[in-house]
Amino acid sequence: MEPGFVSLDGVSHRYGGIAAGPEGVLAVQDLTININRGEFAAVVGPSGCGKSTLMKLATGLQFPFAGHVRVANQAVTKPVKIAGMAFQAPTLLPWRTTLENLLLPLEIVQPHRRELRRNKAQYVERAEKLLASVGLGGFGSKFPWQLSGGMQQRTSLCRALIHEPQLLMLDEPFGALDAFTREELWCVIRDLHAARGITVVLVTHDLREAVFLADRIFVMSQRPGRILVEKKIELPRPRELDVTFTKEFQDIVQELRGHIVQARQ
C-alpha cells in the first residue's frame, strides 16, 4: 500500500479562524495522521474530539491555521475532487428520484458536467449498476420518501461513489439506523472496498463497526483532538459477521474502549 495517501501533518484548526484568537474553539491541535492508498481507516474518539473536523480538513472543506494537509501527493487548497462523502443523514432531495439524486454531483462538478450532457446514457448505466451493487437494482425511479432509512443510506453511498472517487469519506454513515440494517450495510461497504480498492476513511462512534471494517483504527484525544493510539486490525479478510462474536474480536473492542475511557479523562 502506498503510504501517505491522506496525510495531515501537525495540523491545528480553530473555528472562527485565527482572528477569533483564544475565543475561537480549538478543534484539533498538532494532529498527525497518515492513511495509505487502498487502506480502510477508522477514526474513533470521545464526542466532540474533532473527528468531523478531521474529515473536513482532509477534503478541503476547511483549512488549518497550522500544519499541512496532503491528499494523493497534493497540498489540499480547495475541495478535493477525488473524494466522495457520505454523512449520517442521507440528505437526498425529495423531489428527485433515486437515480436523479445519484446523478446530482455529476451535474455540478466538472469535467463530469460536460460529459454527462454528452453521454447521459453511459452515466445512467453506471448509476444503475451502482444501485444494483448495493441491492437497490430497479429502485432508480422511486423517490427517497418511498425508500426505507437503510435504502436511503445505500443511495447516499452510491451518490458518494458515482464519480468513481479514489477516496471515500464516511462520517457516521450508519449512526441513525437500527442494528440489523447497520450490520447489513457494513457488509455492503466491506464489499465495495474489496471490489474497488478505494481508500476509505470512516468516522464512527461504534467500535464494533470500526473493528469489523478497518485495517487500522485511530483513537483521538479529547478536544483539541490529536491521535492518541493507532491500532492495526489483523483479523483476516474477507470478514463475515460471525467474526464479531469471537473472543479475538471482542478483546480488540474492549482494548479500544479502554483507550477511549482514558481519552475522556
Ligand SMILES: Nc1ncnc2c1ncn2[C@@H]1O[C@H](COP(=O)(O)OP(=O)(O)OP(=O)(O)O)[C@@H](O)[C@H]1O
Ligand atoms: N462551526 C463551529 N463553530 C464552533 N465550534 C465548532 C464548530 N463545529 C464544531 N465545533 C466544535 O469543535 C469541536 C470538534 O467538532 P467536531 O464536529 O469535529 O467533533 P466530532 O468529534 O465530530 O463530534 P461528535 O463526536 O459529537 O460528532 C467540538 O467540540 C465542537 O463543539
